[in-house]
Amino acid sequence: MTKERLEDAAARGIDAQVMRHPETGIRVLICGAGLGGLACALECWRKGHTVEVLDRSVGPVWTGDNIQIQPSAVLMWRHWPEMGYEIEANQYDVGMSYYRHSGERIYGPAPPMFNDTEHLAGRRGFSSVNAHARIKLYRAFLRQVARIGLQIEWGTKVAEYWEDTAQGVGGVVLEDGRKRAADIVVAADGVRTKSSTIVSGTPKELQRSGKALYRAAFPIEHALRDPLVQEMWKFKKDDKPIWQFWIGNGCHASMALTHDVAFWGFMHTHDATAHESWVPDVDPAEVIAIMERDTTFHPALEALIRATPAGSVVNWQLVFRDPHETWTSPGGRVVQLGDAAHAFLPTSGNGATQAIEDAMTLATCLQLGRDSRGAADAARAYNRLRFQRVSCGQKMAFINLQVKHNTDWDAVARDPALIRSRYPKWVWSHDAEAYAYEKFHEAFQHVVTNGEVELHHTNIPRGYKHKPWTMAEVMEQIKAGKNLTELQEGDWS
Known part of the structure; x- marks a missing residue:
């Protein structure tokens, strides 16, 4: 880094260089090289794990338009300074406006909610805006993966996931019949993941x-x-x-x-x-x-x-895919991440953010699990730390969908700001890595005692008590003209 950049990094709480933790001896096989899979690869490597990455595509997929990343995920960049500065230079600091179909302006331009003036005080790290070109963002991740020497095995298609609890490993069978094994296998291969056959409770039908x-x-x-x-x-x-x-x-x-x-x-x-x-x-x-x-x-x-x-x-x-509470195989050696665990509709502006939060959490939990013997329970702890938060995030997509497709125009006439896309504070103010360090022991004990030790979640809306829900139920509520925001228990602002 130049002197000016070193001074800037110090002032903003950005690491001057990538700092890897001591090796854990845990072998992690990641299936899927999208943003979630690459974030998992980077964070697992940084936390001292040995990492391999497979992807079914013959090479990087250079398509896609804009992608939204909220501040809770941007916190990851602070540990990857070269990647972070590249992303920051390429992002789009947009003013967001809202119009009727006819062209009548309703509200804006304004920043996304998380960049309202009252929310910026004390924020450190790389800046957070609300528009990235997916190709540029993905290229920055791939370049960082290459810098640390990780190789992606492109054109490697997974036919089946498996685990051997006696040996303490999980694995995959590839389409050509070869087998691959690791202490932890991460299914980061999207909504149609093959891991649904081994992770109990995963809804079989999309x-x-x-x-x-x-x-x-x-x-x-x-x-x-x-x-x-x-x-x-x-x-x-x-x-x-x-x-x-x-x-x-x-x-x-x-x-x-x-x-x-x-x-x-x-x-x-x-x-x-x-x-x-x-x-x-x-x-x-x-x-x-x-x-x-x-x-x-x-x-x-x-x-x-x-x-x-x-x-x-x-x-x-x-x-x-309706929210499902279990993201790990029975023995804990195969674990889902990103869309494989929790599909998001685009109106959430939150799918990629939550996949990156998953990556930071899983890598940290595996580090705190200490070794390959504790990796399975560490993966289960990751699952427990993430599920309720992600379920709430999925619900936000339907709240934003209702705002945009079933607009209460009388309410908007009284207060035009009601038309803004919802980016609630409980999402963007979260630090997934710090939360994993803080809550891991509690989550781990919750896992090994089969729930006798209670896990108190503080990464969800204040006052919220989790209740199972389905997309069909929510769509019926919208159809019936019910206000989804008013139906949610707790503070979702």
Whole structure:
């Protein structure tokens, strides 16, 4: 680091260099090299574990548009200074605005809730904004993985997960018949994880949410050449990036213009053309047709979509797995992380954040479990520390969905700020690593005594007492016109 950067890091509480803890002797095999899997690989390595990473793709997947990362996950960057400075340089400090479909402004521009002035005092570490290009963020993670010498085994497909409790190992069978084993196997391979066959209680069927999301990202030049786009936004490359939500009538669109990339998304009622694939094979004309089926949007928003170059648009079906309390195999040697453990709808703005929190928590619990013999119970402790918090985070997606798709316009007329996307303090103010250090012993005792030692959660909304819930129940509440925020016990602000 340069002298100036060293001084900056010291002032902001950022490590001057990556500091690895003593080796634990615990072997961790991570299946899935998405953001959650890579975060787990980095944090497990930093905590002294031996790490291997597999991924079914033949190489990095360079698709995706914008991704939201909340401050609780950005805390990870402070231990990875080179990666953190790269991410900080590439993120988009957006002003967020909210519009009706017709183009009438409701609220904004304003920062995301977690960057309201009253929340910034005393915050340390790297800055937290609300927009990252997924490709740039993913590239920064891959570069950091390479810096510490980890190799990702691309094109390695898992056919089955297994464990041998007598030997104290978990493992996978690959599609070519080979077996791989480790003290802990992390299933970070998404909502369709093969680990569902060994982790008891994992719902076998994914549920369709009834929604799908068209989304695209492309060079800003394509957008700025359109006269309607120019007339509406008058955006220049050196302007502050903008992010807008266009809301109401059971669907919503979002768009962003930055110095180098334009993003947009349109969440709509699911139709037969949606699928779970990042292959950008959708004609923008299809998006316009679906938009016009649902409601009438401002012509400039449709112009932005028409300006999208071919090969940039996906139509992603939004599926959901109801919260399940157990994320580990019976012997504790296979453990789920990220979407494999807890699917999130995009309206939460929280899915990647919680996957990174998972990674920090699991790596720390394994470190505190001391060795390979204690790793299984340490993985169970991780599960106990995370489940209730993540279940609440999943519920936030439906609260934001209700705000955007079933808007209470009378309430918004009285207080326009009610239209803002909800980023509650209990989410963004959390320090997952510190919490794991603080609560591990309690969680570990809770595990080994089969619940006789009570675990007191403080990483959830204050006053909340967990109750099982399903997507079907929540969607029925929305359909019945019930306010989800008012139905939640405790302080969800």
